[in-house]
Amino acid sequence: MNAYPLAAISYALFALAAAGFLTCGSLVRMLMFLELMLNAANIAIVALGPQPASQAYALMLFAVAAAEAGVGLALIIAMASAFKTLEAENIKDLKG
Amino acid sequence: MNAELTAYASNAMSGPLLLAAAAFTCLLLPLFFKALRGTQGIMALSAVLVVLSFIKRAPLTEISCFNGALLLSPAAAYLWAFTFAVLAFIILLSLYRPPAQPDSGGEYYFLLLMAALGLVTLMAAGDLFTAFIALELLSLPLYALAGIRRSKPGLEAAYKYFMLGAFGSAITVMGIALLNATHPDLAFAALMKAGAPEPLALAGFVLIIAGFAFKTALVPFHMWVPDVYEGAPTQISAFMGAAVKAGGVIILWRIFRIFEYGPIRELFWWLAVITVVAANLLALAQTSLKRLLAYSSVAHAGYLAVAFFGGQRGFEAVLYYLPVYAMATIGAFAVVLVLEKGEKGPVIDDLAGLARTHPWLAAAMAAFMFSLAGVPPLAGFFAKFFAFSAAVNSGNTALVAVAVIMSAVSMYYYLRVTVAMYMKPAAAGATCGAPGAAEAVIFTMAAGVILAGVFSKPVLTLAAAAARWF
Numbered sequence: 001m002n003a004y005p006l007a008a009i010s011y012a013l014f015a016l017a018a019a020g021f022l023t024c025g026s027l028v029r030m031l032m033f034l035e036l037m038l039n040a041a042n043i044a045i046v047a048l049g050p051q052p053a054s055q056a057y058a059l060m061l062f063a064v065a066a067a068e069a070g071v072g073l074a075l076i077i078a079m080a081s082a083f084k085t086l087e088a089e090n091i092k093d094l095k096g
Numbered sequence: 097m098n099a100e101l102t103a104y105a106s107n108a109m110s111g112p113l114l115l116a117a118a119a120f121t122c123l124l125l126p127l128f129f130k131a132l133r134g135t136q137g138i139m140a141l142s143a144v145l146v147v148l149s150f151i152k153r154a155p156l157t158e159i160s161c162f163n164g165a166l167l168l169s170p171a172a173a174y175l176w177a178f179t180f181a182v183l184a185f186i187i188l189l190s191l192y193r194p195p196a197q198p199d200s201g202g203e204y205y206f207l208l209l210m211a212a213l214g215l216v217t218l219m220a221a222g223d224l225f226t227a228f229i230a231l232e233l234l235s236l237p238l239y240a241l242a243g244i245r246r247s248k249p250g251l252e253a254a255y256k257y258f259m260l261g262a263f264g265s266a267i268t269v270m271g272i273a274l275l276n277a278t279h280p281d282l283a284f285a286a287l288m289k290a291g292a293p294e295p296l297a298l299a300g301f302v303l304i305i306a307g308f309a310f311k312t313a314l315v316p317f318h319m320w321v322p323d324v325y326e327g328a329p330t331q332i333s334a335f336m337g338a339a340v341k342a343g344g345v346i347i348l349w350r351i352f353r354i355f356e357y358g359p360i361r362e363l364f365w366w367l368a369v370i371t372v373v374a375a376n377l378l379a380l381a382q383t384s385l386k387r388l389l390a391y392s393s394v395a396h397a398g399y400l401a402v403a404f405f406g407g408q409r410g411f412e413a414v415l416y417y418l419p420v421y422a423m424a425t426i427g428a429f430a431v432v433l434v435l436e437k438g439e440k441g442p443v444i445d446d447l448a449g450l451a452r453t454h455p456w457l458a459a460a461m462a463a464f465m466f467s468l469a470g471v472p473p474l475a476g477f478f479a480k481f482f483a484f485s486a487a488v489n490s491g492n493t494a495l496v497a498v499a500v501i502m503s504a505v506s507m508y509y510y511l512r513v514t515v516a517m518y519m520k521p522a523a524a525g526a527t528c529g530a531p532g533a534a535e536a537v538i539f540t541m542a543a544g545v546i547l548a549g550v551f552s553k554p555v556l557t558l559a560a561a562a563a564r565w566f
Contacts, residue, residue, distance in 0.1 A: 007277075014270055021263060030259055037266035041273050047279035057225055057276070061269060064232050068262050071236050075243060075258055079251050091255070093248045094323040094440070 006047035014040035027079065027086045031072045038065040104152065104157050108168050111150040111176065111554050114214050118143030119209035122202035137191045137201035140209060144187060148180045150423040158565060163224040164283050171415075172220040174562035175346065178419055179219065182339045183212045185426050185537050189433060192533035195329030196244050204244055207237035208335070218343040223283040224304065226274070227347050228268055230507070231311065234343060235261050238336065242328040249439045253327025260320040268307030274300030284350045302361055304369075305351060312344030314401060314487035318394045323381075326440055333386060334429035337393040338422035345400050347566070349411055352404050364401060369498055371398030376502040379509050385432050386441040388509060389425065392468055396421050396508060399483055402499045404484025411566060413482035415559035420475040420548055424467040427541030431461045434534050444513055449522025457526065457535075458517040460542040467545045469510040470503055475549035482556065530562060 017036035024030060038061065046058045076086065083091050121143075122136040132139075154173040161168060186208065196204045215232030239261060243254025276282060278297045279290055293301060310317040325333040348364075355361050375398055379391035400417060403410040408512035434457065435442045435450075451458040468475030480503060484496045548555050 010273075012458070013265075018263075018266075027255065034259075034262050034266060035281060037263070038269060041266060041269035042274035044270060048273060050277070051280045053280075054276050057272075060225075064265075066230065067232070067236055069238050072258055072262065075239065075251070075254055078243065078246055079255055082246065082251050084236060084247055085411075091252055093252050094256075094327050 002078060003047045007044055010040045010047060012044035013043070025088050027076050027088060030088070031069065031076065034072070035069055038068070101155060101157070101159055102386075104155055105161055106232055107150060107152060108173070109161065111147045111164075111180075112213055114143065114147050114150070115209050117211050117217075118136055118147075119206045119213070122209065123206040124202075126202055134322070136149075136205045137187060137194070140205040141184060141191070143209070144180055144184045144212075145272045148177065148184065151177045151180070160222065164222045166217070166220045167222040168220060169565035171562045171565035174558070175219040175342070176216050178342070178422070179212060179215050179339055181396050182335070182422055182426065183208070183348070185540075186335045186338075187556055188537050189334065189426075189430055192537075193331075193433060193518065195331055204241070207241050207244070211237040211241065211335070212339070213526060215343045217231070219346050222285075223281075224272055224287075225282050227350075228264050228265075228272060231268070231308075231343070231347075232265060234340065235265065235311070238332070238340065241332045241343070242324055244332075245329060245439065247439050249327035250329070251327075253324045256320050257324045257328075264307045264310030264317070265445045267303050271300045271303030271305075271307060274303065276300075284354075287354050298359065301351065302363065305348065305360070305363065308344050308351070312348060312397050313394045314367045314397055315374040315394060318375065320389045321394055322390040325393070326384060326386045329440060330386070330429050330433040330436060333389070334426050337389065337425040337429070341393065342396055342418045342422070345397070345414065349404060349414065350399070353411075353566075355408075364404060365495060368398055368401035368404070368495060371395070371401060372499050372502045376506045379506065382509070383443045383445070384441060385444055385447070385513070386429075388444065389428055389515070391434070392506070392510075393425065393477045396468070399480060399499060399503070401489050401490075402495055403483035403491040405490060406483065406488075407490050408563065409486035410483065410487065412556065412560040412563040413479065413486050415481055415563050416552075416556050417479040419555075420467070420479040421547070423541045423544040423548065424464045424476060427460060427538055427545065428464040428468070429511060430534050430538045430541065431457060431464070434538070445520075447513060447516045448520035450517040452522055457538065460538050461517060462514045463542045463545050465510040465513050467508050467549070473546075473549045475545050475552065475555075477546075478552040478556075480551055506515075 014037055017033045017040055021030055021033035027034055042061050044057050049055060080086055118140060122139050126132045126136060151173055159168040211234050214230050217230035218227055218234055221230050239254055239258040242257050243251045275297050278294050279287060311322045352364055372395060375391050375395035379388055382388040383393060400414055403413045406413060432441050435446060463474060467474040470477045471481040475504040484499060487496045
């Protein structure tokens with residue numbers, strides 16, 4: 001099977017997710033876009049990787065993405081109880 | 097591999113494994129034995145000291161472990177000793193004033209030891225993918241550590257660090273995917289041999305460099321640094337400045353030296369110039385001491401990037417620079433820790449009159465500031481001198497001219513701290529903690545900054561011997 005359409009999908013997904021991450025203001029949505037970016041990169045690794053090792057990379061990246069989601073969700077829960085809001089623009093205690 | 101090398105490798109690898117075991121012990125043991133609560137710091141410290149004693153003079157060769165994923169060499173031994181020493185001092189500072197509630201269990205030390213484990217793996221990584229996984233093992237605990245106090249500034253710091261750090265990681269993964277399409281073998285040695293990259297691989301390299309530049313805090317990827325350093329517990333800010341940056345610098349150097357010329361060199365050139373200029377100018381306007389040190393850390397990342405252009409000699413300077421910078425940073429943050437009352441740390445004016453109330457503390461702080469500014473005979477001067485002279489000798493005069501000018505600009509804000517301590521009258525009720533672990537750290541670091549400057553030759557010889565194995 002030709003891998004290039006798959007690679008093109010992953011690039012488009014990555015670009016869209018990155019744009020969404022940079023423009024949306026809600027922490028939960030930012031986390032979801034982050035996961036989307038990681039998944040897009042994962043598709044690119046599987047599609048373009050020439051070796052069995054690359055497919056193994058993809059498996060390890062699942063674990064990394066899951067760990068990142070875990071830490072991110074824990075942070076979001078802690079922030080929801082401390083700030084009572086999850087909009088990024090309302091969270092600026094520190095000089096940004 | 098002969099028996100001697102196998103023995104060395106298994107001995108060296110037992111260090112990180114012991115660190116992992118100690119991390120889980122700190123986390124789990126107090127759950128089962130209530131009497132052990134509150135002793136996690138002592139446990140962590142003794143484990144790190146044992147791990148430090150595992151570091152032996154490495155045989156003069158590169159031992160490839162785990163199918164090339166980790167490379168043990170004199171360079172790795174040097175960097176591991178550096179990391180574990182930094183970790184020991186950070187734990188000492190955490191014993192002086194615990195950043196988390198005392199009854200919160202051992203997760204603080206668990207996360208700190210795990211981050212250190214990621215860092216030593218990053219420093220010895222033999223291929224890009226291992227480097228990425230190690231980077232994640234380093235970053236994920238740090239995100240949590242930044243917010244471990246669960247206060248508003250801490251959580252804001254943690255969320256900014258997490259969002260930008262994870263964004264950087266996603267970019268790195270995409271870069272690895274692009275690079276992997278044309279380079280099946282991601283080992284640094286194989287990438288060196290591969291020759292000039294195709295456009296796709298070049299795009300991959302650019303993304304990977306951007307991802308690691310996030311962690312090393314090169315401008316324009318530094319937006320998170322001041323907020324995170326200000327909001328995170330001071331001990332963690334010190335760890336980020338002293339050790340975490342070193343990990344990013346090592347990987348950036350491994351990527352940098354793949355390219356003798358071409359667009360990636362240009363990219364590094366611009367990163368170095370923009371970092372050095374922007375960080376020093378932004379630091380001028382800071383009033384908070386922690387934010388000042390944050391911008392200073394960005395500026396020093398820029399000087400390290402300048403040193404890259406000195407080739408092998410430049411990297412020797414980098415390996416001398418890292419411990420020297422770490423000593424001054426840990427010392428300065430320890431002074432911040434002693435003086436801090438609120439969550440965000442003192443402003444520069446809080447230091448007013450420190451020379452009268454605490455003359456030795458002020459003298460030590462002045463030594464750190466002068467070392468960071470690069471005043472002889474302190475170690476910071478020699479670090480900058482070696483770094484810049486290496487870059488000049490390989491013909492990058494314009495780059496070094498910019499760095500030297502901006503280094504002169506940096507004198508202003510380092511001197512401002514010293515002037516506040518020595519020339520301004522004391523603020524009312526300026527008190528600080530009793531002598532303890534923090535003072536021990538401060539004076540050890542001050543002695544180190546002076547001695548590493550006066551005896552710069554032996555330290556540089558050590559660094560040069562390590563740099564040969566990269």
